[in-house]
Amino acid sequence: MIHAIKYLKDVVTLALDESKCTGCGRCAEVCPHNVFDLKNGKASIAERDACMECGACSRNCAFEAITVSAGVGCAAAVIRGAMKGTAPDCACSGKSDCC
Numbered sequence: 001m002i003h004a005i006k007y008l009k010d011v012v013t014l015a016l017d018e019s020k021c022t023g024c025g026r027c028a029e030v031c032p033h034n035v036f037d038l039k040n041g042k043a044s045i046a047e048r049d050a051c052m053e054c055g056a057c058s059r060n061c062a063f064e065a066i067t068v069s070a071g072v073g074c075a076a077a078v079i080r081g082a083m084k085g086t087a088p089d090c091a092c093s094g095k096s097d098c099c
């Protein structure tokens with residue numbers, strides 16, 4: 001049985017500079033995991049651990065308010081954890097080339 005996919009906690013590189021945000025809402029539109037909320041005319045990060053670092057928000061923010069290191073999102077660790085029913089488990093942790 002495949003368990004629900006979980007992402008690593010508190011490791012996502014997503015960052016939002018609210019001083020640059022105009023509240024256009026584009027990031028919330030393109031994010032596939034509903035990471036953003038719009039409140040009081042600004043974006044805010046509501047579900048940080050749901051971010052899979054796809055980079056769509058950063059690429060679509062015309063005001064350069066969002067940065068994220070888009071990559072594979074430790075896909076192997078997430079899949080291994082899902083297969084075993086455990087938290088994501090990264091075999092390369094601690095090595096210099098670890099993602």
Ligand code: SF4
Nearest residue numbers: 021022024025027061
């Ligand atoms: S796309 Fe950029 S400017 Fe627009 S709401 Fe999101 S962070 Fe703010």
Ligand code: SF4
Nearest residue numbers: 031051052054055057
């Ligand atoms: S990187 Fe992708 S998943 Fe993460 S907040 Fe941006 S659009 Fe959403």
